[in-house]
Amino acid sequence: xxxxxxxxxxxxxxxxxxxxxxxxxxxxxxxxxxxxxxxxxxxxxxxxxxxxxxxxxxxxxxxxxxxxxxxxxxxxxxxxxxxxxxxxxxxxxxxxxxxxxxxxxxxxxxxxxxxxxxxxxxxxxxxxxxxxxxxxxxxxxxxxxxxxxxxxxxxxxxxxxxxxxxxxxxxxxxxxxxxxxxxxxxxxxxxxxxxxxxxxxxxxxxxxxxxxxxxxxxxxxxxxxxxxxxxxxxxxxxxxxxxxxxxxxxxxxxx
Numbered sequence: 001x002x003x004x005x006x007x008x009x010x011x012x013x014x015x016x017x018x019x020x021x022x023x024x025x026x027x028x029x030x031x032x033x034x035x036x037x038x039x040x041x042x043x044x045x046x047x048x049x050x051x052x053x054x055x056x057x058x059x060x061x062x063x064x065x066x067x068x069x070x071x072x073x074x075x076x077x078x079x080x081x082x083x084x085x086x087x088x089x090x091x092x093x094x095x096x097x098x099x100x101x102x103x104x105x106x107x108x109x110x111x112x113x114x115x116x117x118x119x120x121x122x123x124x125x126x127x128x129x130x131x132x133x134x135x136x137x138x139x140x141x142x143x144x145x146x147x148x149x150x151x152x153x154x155x156x157x158x159x160x161x162x163x164x165x166x167x168x169x170x171x172x173x174x175x176x177x178x179x180x181x182x183x184x185x186x187x188x189x190x191x192x193x194x195x196x197x198x199x200x201x202x203x204x205x206x207x208x209x210x211x212x213x214x215x216x217x218x219x220x221x222x223x224x225x226x227x228x229x230x231x232x233x234x235x236x237x238x239x240x241x242x243x244x245x246x247x248x249x250x251x252x253x254x255x
Contacts, residue, residue, distance in 0.1 A: 007246035031102035035064030099137035103144035154214035
C-alpha cells in the first residue's frame with residue numbers, strides 16, 4: 001500500500017497539481033491538509049474521474065483535511081472525544097484494513113503565546129485519543145503536517161531556529177509522546193540524504209536555497225513498520241508553478 005501526505009495550501013488553487021501528482025504517483029491513499037475548502041465545494045467529481053474517492057472535513061479560508069483513496073473509506077471520524085474544536089484539523093478513516101489518521105497540527109504562532117498553549121493542549125488531547133486508536137487498530141498510520149521538526153537534523157539552520165516555534169522542547173516532547181504509543185517515523189527507517197525537508201518558506205528563496213524544515217511526517221505502528229519498504233520526500237511538486245509551500249511525503253508498505 002502506497003500512502004502519502006501533502007499539505008496543499010488550498011485545494012482550490014492546487015487541484016491541478018494534485019490531479020497531476022495522483023496520475024503520476026498513483027498512491028493508494030493521499031491525506032491532504034489545508035484544503036481551505038468548504039464541504040459543499042469539495043471537488044468530488046474531479047477526483048472521482050481521477051479514480052479516487054474522498055472523505056473530507058473543511059471550512060472556509062482556513063484549515064481543512066481530506067483523505068483521497070482508491071478504496072472506499074469506512075469508520076470515518078472528524079471529531080474526537082474531549083476536544084471541542086471547530087477548526088477542521090482531524091480526519092480518520094479505515095482503508096483496506098489500515099487505520100489512517102490525518103492531522104493538521106496547530107501551528108502555535110510563538111513560544112509562550114496563547115496559541116502555543118493551545119497547541120500543546122490540542123496535542124495532549126489528540127494523543128489521548130490516539131492511544132485508544134493504537135489499541136483498537138494494530139495497523140495504524142498517523143500522518144500529516146505536524147508543524148513540529150522532530151530533531152535538529154530536520155531543520156536547515158538549527159542555530160537560527162533555536163528553541164523557537166516548531167522546534168521548541170515542549171513541542172518535540174509532545175511528538176515523542178505520540179511516538180511512544182508505538183509509532184515510528186517511517187522516514188527515519190531508511191538512510192536519507194542530509195538536509196531533507198518537506199516545507200520551505202515562500203520568502204527569501206527558501207526552496208532554491210533549501211532553507212526548509214521536515215514537518216510532514218508518516219508515523220506507523222509496528223505491524224506496518226515491519227512491512228515498510230520505503231519513505232521518501234518527493235520534491236518535484238515544489239518546483240511547479242505556484243506550488244504549495246509543502247511537498248508530498250510517501251511511504252510504501254508491503255501488502
